Amino acid sequence: MKKRKWQVYLLLVLCAAVTVCPFIWMILTSFKSYEESIQIPPTILPKIFTVESYQEIVAKFPFLSFYINTFLVLIFTIVIELLICSMAAYAFARLNFPGRDVIFIVLLALLMVPGQIFLVPNYEIMVKLHLADTVTALWIPKIFSAFGTFMLCEFFKGLPKSLDEAAMLDGCGFFQIYYKILLPLLKPALSSLAILTAISTFKDLMWPLIVNNSMEKMTLSAGLAMLIGEHTTYYPQVMAGGIIAILPMIVLFFFFQKQFVEGIATTGVKQ
């Protein structure tokens, strides 16, 4: 048994190294001067430790705007999505109205459609609403989530029906049952959906690139993509930009690890 433990540790260290080493190289590069970064053979640790790259990349790119935009998009998307989807999910799971099942199947069918199909028409809607190239455009189409509705619906179905009946006898209306009785019980599911939405919104690249043009209206993800091109040769700066961009999510991950893992895990378990 003792011997097996040793093998497990060896494998763990190996796998962790494959994952972490690129990040370490990213950090090391970001603290090197440009000249040192292209030195052959390369130095491992920076000979002269400098934060110049960070200063330069922040001066060239509006990272503060990227941060603020990303934060706003995340907040708006998550709050409104949770509200809209949980309401609809309750109706689909608990209420009986004509056409319910047909509408629900249409929603399920939408899950199969790749997002690229909607991009051009959605962009045009944004142009018509005079919302193209605004932060608002970044989150509006994201709040109507078929996936979120489907996921929450499964959780509503998992709650005992007797709760509704008891509340109804006490004189609660349907909306009150949803809002006062069931929603508080759904907190874990809501937080899972919030985290999943946060991750996918944070990572989304194509939509911000398409709908917005100005640098000041980009999210961290799309802003980072703007670094490619003329700046790619200045790798310490690019690495510094990358670190600035990924830091908030990684810090959040360290603090809310349990919630992150549970959030991602619910997608698989609930199938």
Next chain:
Amino acid sequence: MKKNKVDSLRHREIRTGYLMIAPLMSGVIVFFIWAFFQNVYYSFTNKSSFGIPKFVGLENYVKLFHDEAFYQAFINTILYVVICVPAVVILAILLAVLLNSKVKGIGFFRVCIFLPAVTLPAAIGLLWKWLMNYKFGIFNEILGKFGVNPIAWLSDPRIVLFSISIVFIWASVAYQVIVLLAGLQGIPVCYKEAAEIDGANGIQRFFKITLPLLSPSIFFVCVTTVINVFQIFDFIYLMIPQGSSGTAASRSLVTYFFEQSFVKFHKGYGAAISLVLFFLILVITAIQMICQKKLVFYDD
């Protein structure tokens, strides 16, 4: 009298139902359902950025059949699927089993291995572009130490597809490991113990107990990975410059769609490409659903 009350309750239920799905459905109808049919319509037009799109019938689809670049993008996408899906699924299963072992400090290793799941693809793309840099990249430097000639990871047409696959696999395994680890932790220990008492060794236990009980989660991981790989875009867009020697060899259906729709503004043609992608995903997912019945073990 009583019937009246029941009637009004039923009416209220119907009204509340419609009211509560109204916000979602209004958005879904505009941004998804209308957008879908609009896109289908565009695929039959010569829509570009300016002017009114003109109906051209099947012209875009006919053009697809004679388009060399589309063929290559199609084949590349299939290759990405063939390379990445098995790699991601197998690595995710192995890593999940490894991370499920009860040893001290496992939490630390989990955090390390989960890291790419919460990292921006944009940052991963830029980072790996640096690692794979021909002249100054650390990969070629390390390979050089073993006497291997430098590899043009991102510009050699024979290699670039594999390079992108490596990055994709590295970046996507973590997320699926989390899903599978949760599945593993849901398997009751008693099965394993019973097998152990019956004298099954580690490998037998893995194939006869763990794998079948994990198969619903594995199925889920397969389906999502297939869909994700079919839509591979980020890393290609970030790592391969437009018009470089690696462009054609790494081009996927989605990058080709992006190129046509938003770089060349052939939006009608782009719409046709996106619909081909849609049908492809539809067919593959249907096949997977049929296989699911035979291969997946549900413990109800």
